[in-house]
Amino acid sequence: MSTNMQYVNLPGTDLAVSTVSLGCNNFGSRIDASQSHAVVDAAFEQGITFFDTADIYSTGESEKILGAALAGRRDRAVIATKFGGPMSDEDRGSSPAYVRRACDASLRRLGVDHIDLYYQHMPDPTVPIEDTLGALDELVRAGKVRHVACSNNSAQQIADAVGTSRERGLTRFVAAQIEWNLLERKVENDVVPACEELDLAVIPYYPLAAGLLTGKYRRNTEFPAGSRFDKSEYFAATATDTALTRVEELLTLASKLDRQLSELAVAWLDAKPQVASVLIGSSTPAQVARNTSHLRRPLDEDELALIDGFLAQR
Numbered sequence: 001m002s003t004n005m006q007y008v009n010l011p012g013t014d015l016a017v018s019t020v021s022l023g024c025n026n027f028g029s030r031i032d033a034s035q036s037h038a039v040v041d042a043a044f045e046q047g048i049t050f051f052d053t054a055d056i057y058s059t060g061e062s063e064k065i066l067g068a069a070l071a072g073r074r075d076r077a078v079i080a081t082k083f084g085g086p087m088s089d090e091d092r093g094s095s096p097a098y099v100r101r102a103c104d105a106s107l108r109r110l111g112v113d114h115i116d117l118y119y120q121h122m123p124d125p126t127v128p129i130e131d132t133l134g135a136l137d138e139l140v141r142a143g144k145v146r147h148v149a150c151s152n153n154s155a156q157q158i159a160d161a162v163g164t165s166r167e168r169g170l171t172r173f174v175a176a177q178i179e180w181n182l183l184e185r186k187v188e189n190d191v192v193p194a195c196e197e198l199d200l201a202v203i204p205y206y207p208l209a210a211g212l213l214t215g216k217y218r219r220n221t222e223f224p225a226g227s228r229f230d231k232s233e234y235f236a237a238t239a240t241d242t243a244l245t246r247v248e249e250l251l252t253l254a255s256k257l258d259r260q261l262s263e264l265a266v267a268w269l270d271a272k273p274q275v276a277s278v279l280i281g282s283s284t285p286a287q288v289a290r291n292t293s294h295l296r297r298p299l300d301e302d303e304l305a306l307i308d309g310f311l312a313q314r
Helices: 033-045 057-069 096-110 129-141 155-168 191-198 209-214 233-238 241-256 261-270 285-291 301-312
Strands: 007-009 016-018 020-023 050-052 078-083 115-120 145-151 173-179 201-205 278-281
Touching: 016 020, 016 078, 020 033, 033 057, 033 285, 057 096, 078 096, 096 115, 096 129, 115 129, 115 173, 129 145, 129 155, 145 155, 155 173, 155 191, 173 191, 191 201, 209 233, 209 241, 209 261, 241 261, 241 301, 261 278, 261 285, 261 301
Parallel strands: 020 050, 020 278, 050 078, 078 115, 115 145, 145 173, 173 201, 201 278
Antiparallel strands: 007 016
């Protein structure tokens, strides 16, 4: 196990998570079970103990593969999964009945008796937050879930949820998973400050901007066949000329700091005081190693000041 990995407790809990976490959305889609097991093995070797999946990833296959990969070492792992996304036309959302059903289904697929961190995958405007939190509180009391969190929420939605938990004595969100990286920084205006004020850990996803911050995608070139930017209109739409120009500028900055751009991107988030764990997907053991390379040489104050100065000008 890597001696460079750090571990922190989520706010108000005894749940210690590694400061880099493994996103398992590739499991069962981009990589098969055998390849996924190799990635999990590599994660443990690097000191990663925090594994993040969701019921909708490959319609449950990611949970099944992760559960099998963790067999015999469940006590070494912190498992996060999510509910609310569409599993079918009927199975979706955050109604109390569905929250209970979704949790039981995830427990079966994972092959575990409890989930360490259970996320509401996205807000559900059709269900009052007090109803969703009430169901989650039941799951915590039953021992099926240790702690709960939210994903993709606005600052106001986070504040409303925390206020409801306080008023009604219900379990509260201890973390918020948000898209945050060197290219996508709108959350710094409101969501990140709300998390800091209300004592929620921030867990950024897409720290490499779905691959743009690896530096391998450049302006005026075709996306590699089979890449997510080649296969997905959603991802291709993020690879704008403006974004790719910014990537080139960031590549220059990374070179000045004698860093790889991906290393710089992860290290920058890891240095943020609100961030508990940077969530990164990997499809090979080599990518796991790359995604933890910054731990050997964290950014110092001068480097952070240089990066912040660069960002402030743009």
